[in-house]
Amino acid sequence: MASVFGTAIKRREDPRLITGNGRYTDDVQLPGMLYAAILRSPHAHARIRGINVEKAKRHPGVVAVFTGRDVAGKVAPIPTAWLPPDSNIKTPAHPALAVDSVRYVGDGVAMVVAESRYVARDALELIEVDYEVLPAVVDPEKAMEKGAPAVHEEVPDNVAFHWQAGSDPASAFQDAEVVVRHRFRQQRLIPNAMEPRSAVAQYNAGSGEMTVWVTSQNPHIHRFLLSNILGIPEHKLRIVAVDVGGGFGSKIPCYADEALVALAAKELGRPVKWTEDRRENFLATSHGRDEVIYAELAGKRDGTMLGLRIRMVANMGAYLSTAAPGVPTILFGLITVGPYRIPRAHTEVYGVFTNTTPTDAYRGAGRPEATYVIERMTDLFAREIGMDVVEVRKKNLIPAEEFPYTTALGLQYDSGNYHGALQKALEMVHYEEFRKEQERLRTQGRYIGLGWSTYVEICGLGPSQIAGAVGFQGGLWESAAVRVHPGGKVTVFTGASPHGQGEETTFAQIVADRFGIPVEDVEVVHGDTDRIPMGWGTYGSRATPVGGSALAVAADRILEKARKIAAHMLEVSEEDVEFADGKFQVKGVPTRQVTFQNVVLQAHLAWNLPAGVEPGLEAQAFYDPVNFCYPFGAHACVVEVDVETGQIKVLRYVAVDDCGPVINPMIVEGQVHGGIVQGMGQALWEGAVYDEQGQLVTGSFMDYAMPKARFFPSFETAHTVTPAPHNPLGVKGIGETGTIAATPAVVNAVVDALAPFGVADLEMPLTPEKIWKITHGRDA
Amino acid sequence: MTTTKTVVTLKVNGVERTAEVEPRLLLVHFLRDVLGLTGTHVGCDTSQCGACTVLLDGRGVKSCTVLAVQADGHEVTTVEGLARDGELHPIQEGFWEKHGLQCGFCTPGAMMTAVELLRQNPNPTDEEIREGLEGVICRCTGYENIVRAVKYAAERMRG
Ligand code: FES
Numbered sequence: 002m003a004s005v006f007g008t009a010i011k012r013r014e015d016p017r018l019i020t021g022n023g024r025y026t027d028d029v030q031l032p033g034m035l036y037a038a039i040l041r042s043p044h045a046h047a048r049i050r051g052i053n054v055e056k057a058k059r060h061p062g063v064v065a066v067f068t069g070r071d072v073a074g075k076v077a078p079i080p081t082a083w084l085p086p087d088s089n090i091k092t093p094a095h096p097a098l099a100v101d102s103v104r105y106v107g108d109g110v111a112m113v114v115a116e117s118r119y120v121a122r123d124a125l126e127l128i129e130v131d132y133e134v135l136p137a138v139v140d141p142e143k144a145m146e147k148g149a150p151a152v153h154e155e156v157p158d159n160v161a162f163h164w165q166a167g168s169d170p171a172s173a174f175q176d177a178e179v180v181v182r183h184r185f186r187q188q189r190l191i192p193n194a195m196e197p198r199s200a201v202a203q204y205n206a207g208s209g210e211m212t213v214w215v216t217s218q219n220p221h222i223h224r225f226l227l228s229n230i231l232g233i234p235e236h237k238l239r240i241v242a243v244d245v246g247g248g249f250g251s252k253i254p255c256y257a258d259e260a261l262v263a264l265a266a267k268e269l270g271r272p273v274k275w276t277e278d279r280r281e282n283f284l285a286t287s288h289g290r291d292e293v294i295y296a297e298l299a300g301k302r303d304g305t306m307l308g309l310r311i312r313m314v315a316n317m318g319a320y321l322s323t324a325a326p327g328v329p330t331i332l333f334g335l336i337t338v339g340p341y342r343i344p345r346a347h348t349e350v351y352g353v354f355t356n357t358t359p360t361d362a363y364r365g366a367g368r369p370e371a372t373y374v375i376e377r378m379t380d381l382f383a384r385e386i387g388m389d390v391v392e393v394r395k396k397n398l399i400p401a402e403e404f405p406y407t408t409a410l411g412l413q414y415d416s417g418n419y420h421g422a423l424q425k426a427l428e429m430v431h432y433e434e435f436r437k438e439q440e441r442l443r444t445q446g447r448y449i450g451l452g453w454s455t456y457v458e459i460c461g462l463g464p465s466q467i468a469g470a471v472g473f474q475g476g477l478w479e480s481a482a483v484r485v486h487p488g489g490k491v492t493v494f495t496g497a498s499p500h501g502q503g504e505e506t507t508f509a510q511i512v513a514d515r516f517g518i519p520v521e522d523v524e525v526v527h528g529d530t531d532r533i534p535m536g537w538g539t540y541g542s543r544a545t546p547v548g549g550s551a552l553a554v555a556a557d558r559i560l561e562k563a564r565k566i567a568a569h570m571l572e573v574s575e576e577d578v579e580f581a582d583g584k585f586q587v588k589g590v591p592t593r594q595v596t597f598q599n600v601v602l603q604a605h606l607a608w609n610l611p612a613g614v615e616p617g618l619e620a621q622a623f624y625d626p627v628n629f630c631y632p633f634g635a636h637a638c639v640v641e642v643d644v645e646t647g648q649i650k651v652l653r654y655v656a657v658d659d660c661g662p663v664i665n666p667m668i669v670e671g672q673v674h675g676g677i678v679q680g681m682g683q684a685l686w687e688g689a690v691y692d693e694q695g696q697l698v699t700g701s702f703m704d705y706a707m708p709k710a711r712f713f714p715s716f717e718t719a720h721t722v723t724p725a726p727h728n729p730l731g732v733k734g735i736g737e738t739g740t741i742a743a744t745p746a747v748v749n750a751v752v753d754a755l756a757p758f759g760v761a762d763l764e765m766p767l768t769p770e771k772i773w774k775i776t777h778g779r780d781a
Numbered sequence: 782m783t784t785t786k787t788v789v790t791l792k793v794n795g796v797e798r799t800a801e802v803e804p805r806l807l808l809v810h811f812l813r814d815v816l817g818l819t820g821t822h823v824g825c826d827t828s829q830c831g832a833c834t835v836l837l838d839g840r841g842v843k844s845c846t847v848l849a850v851q852a853d854g855h856e857v858t859t860v861e862g863l864a865r866d867g868e869l870h871p872i873q874e875g876f877w878e879k880h881g882l883q884c885g886f887c888t889p890g891a892m893m894t895a896v897e898l899l900r901q902n903p904n905p906t907d908e909e910i911r912e913g914l915e916g917v918i919c920r921c922t923g924y925e926n927i928v929r930a931v932k933y934a935a936e937r938m939r940g
Pocket residue numbers: 822823824825826827828829830831832833834843844845846
């Protein structure tokens with residue numbers, strides 16, 4: 002049988018999803034179920050002088066109304082679960098419903114529970130809140146200024162944390178022939194998973210068991226946090242998240258809403274469902290990015306990079322969301338040097354409170370920002386010294402023979418062939434021809450540009466010891482259980498909780514490949530804390546490198562035991578047995594063999610097992626990686642800018658990625674496509690805008706530009722394969738690379754196209770208006 | 782905020798369904814909450830994402846923008862009614878074959894939109910498919926494989 006590892010088999014989750022049989026949270030219907038709706042603050046900053054819920058309570062169909070005072074003491078404040086050490090971090094309590102003050106538009110104020118969705122919404126309008134509006138601050142740099150309104154009285158300077166890494170690169174700057182300095186703005190983005198957040202809670206007063214269906218990327222983390230918030234022990238709390246309609250980081254955090262629904266179910270003795278609408282999603286689900294970054298790059302005129310200094314001001318919003326502090330620090334601050342050999346580097350990060358929706362991880366989380374800055378700085382440096390952007394990259398990329406490579410910021414990049422990926426992309430792009438064509442078209446008044454992004458990212462989160470050292474309040478290992486049934490079919494239980502990434506298929510491939518059985522014989526179970534031993538979820542491109550590795554280890558444990566039984570059946574010693582294509586065979590004697598299924602059956606019958614071997618065939622593994630994974634690659638984008646209208650057309654997009662061995666090329670390609678579109682979205686269209694009073698001006702799909710199909714050409718993707726040396730599969734993770742690489746590639750391309758206009762940098766998103774102003778400013 | 786209920790009768794996926802509904806009830810909530818057909822999703826509140834798209838008398842509509850009472854006496858096809866006699870519709874095959882879905886949340890609506898697109902233009906170019914997907918927001922796939930899926934279905938349907 003041909004190996005299924007590396008094959009583009011069709012996804013096993015699809016038959017239910019394409020026939021309308023998915024099980025998303027809002028699909029859960031329970032007898033007697035009530036519906037909750039949450040009243041949200043219309044003000045960015047205000048004191049609550051009083052709340053009158055009487056009218057709402059009397060409204061027909063309303064069962065209960067809860068305010069902040071009603072739930073205080075029953076629902077603990079929502080915690081922050083990433084506390085970077087030595088950062089003087091402040092974590093003001095985040096009550097599930099505001100008690101005295103609201104701190105952003107969207108902050109929860111009251112909850113109505115009613116007999117129907119519509120009635121719950123109606124009743125929100127009957128709640129009267131007396132607000133005393135206070136001055137608000139939305140810009141993170143302004144929030145740091147003296148005299149700025151304090152978001153939390155106990156944090157008068159609004160600085161939530163101050164974190165540093167690396168050592169002072171002053172000597173590099175002294176030796177420098179060239180220093181390039183630049184300020185970058187990473188605009189705020191709205192993750193906008195297409196499935197709105199939702200929670201359904203059911204409580205059994207007799208057994209004390211609480212079940213919460215919730216849109217979660219990490220059900221066990223939800224259980225861990227909700228257990229504390231609600232005071233329900235973990236063995237009585239079940240979290241279910243089977244089909245989740247995308248997350249992109251926004252379904253990592255534990256939100257107040259989920260805890261409130263559980264409280265309501267418990268207090269009212271009936272199941273309760275809450276589902277946000279899109280407007281609520283814009284206001285009350287975590288946002289991404291929103292940072293100001295000051296970068297200084299020291300180098301020599303021959304193109305050598307010597308040192309990098311980064312200072313970031315990160316807008317954390319009104320509260321520190323679950324994983325938020327880890328994003329600008331560990332996930333950004335440690336990888337600012339990118340794929341380059343930069344001997345000295347230092348990062349300094351201020352996390353700042355503002356009266357805005359809390360930010361947290363958004364696809365790539367920190368790494369897109371780091372990649373953006375170093376890739377833009379590389380182009381600015383090349384421009385400064387008059388060198389080709391590809392030459393500068395080639396000169397500074399870490400050479401393949403130097404891996405594992407320890408960077409100036411202390412990470413050990415596991416393996417890589419950065420020049421190899423760049424070379425492949427150069428060939429696909431036909432670089433020399435492009436430059437000639439660019440020249441030719443410019444003489445006709447047409448402006449095309451090519452932008453590069455050679456990136457490395459940190460994923461496969463991660464070694465638990467390091468997780469602890471950097472303040473993550475959990476482990477980052479992963480669990481797997483493999484249960485082989487008597488008939489030879491297999492059920493696999495994984496703690497990684499996918500939500501669109503296709504692990505029901507790739508994980509089945511890993512196991513089928515190891516056992517030499519058809520992939521249809523393997524079922525992958527995830528997303529239910531009652532069925533899965535433990536898990537830390539899907540984010541940080543960790544599911545396959547960590548969860549998949551756990552699975553490989555568990556599968557190998559099965560094979561180890563099966564081999565013992567097979568040897569006994571074949572009446573030879575274990576060393577004389579080899580396993581291939583699903584058969585155990587006496588070495589060199591193909592006629593003497595037993596199939597995997599045969600051995601499985603014997604393991605279960607247990608009529609004649611070797612001494613000391615237990616019946617049954619099931620194995621568990623708890624896999625803790627020894628290092629992170631470092632996927633890398635080279636992306637190139639070709640654009641044409643219409644200087645008359647300011648419109649940018651993406652003509653080509655070439656992505657060469659290296660995520661180690663590819664388990665399912667079709668799924669990997671899909672991840673790359675989706676990632677590129679999100680990265681381009683930031684470069685060209687997306688951006689959340691608050692006005693001075695803290696109102697989210699871009700609060701719907703009418704105002705916030707989501708990428709559409711017609712914006713894109715067909716993408717050209719390719720791979721190089723450099724295995725991760727430290728995990729059993731060699732895989733590195735691919736879920737975020739597109740988003741990480743695409744944004745700077747696009748902006749570099751547009752800047753390149755507009756070089757004749759003297760353009761050195763552009764602030765994202767590159768809207769036609771901005772471009773038009775530049776091209777016409779010159780004309781004028 | 783009227784609660785006077787009206788009786789509506791719709792033919793949904795070939796089966797007649799009657800229910801008493803509030804006049805303001807959206808068709809999508811009628812399908813999901815009243816009939817339990819949860820394959821049709823709600824992704825926005827401004828009629829832009831297309832997750833709720835169904836066929837009303839054979840034509841694509843966003844069911845978040847139609848009242849159940851407006852659909853009274855009409856025929857509705859949802860994703861649950863796409864497959865016939867245990868055979869997947871070519872568009873379903875296309876999405877499966879070409880990896881046109883990841884999280885699957887936009888997928889029912891995207892497929893219904895594609896059915897409508899192919900009804901209007903059985904032999905679309907890539908560009909026409911991309912234009913035709915204007916009313917679909919997918920955050921996962923980057924659209925590339927949705928385009929391939931629609932192309933695949935178009936070929937299959939032309940025979
Ligand atoms: S839910 Fe109907 S268009 Fe979004």
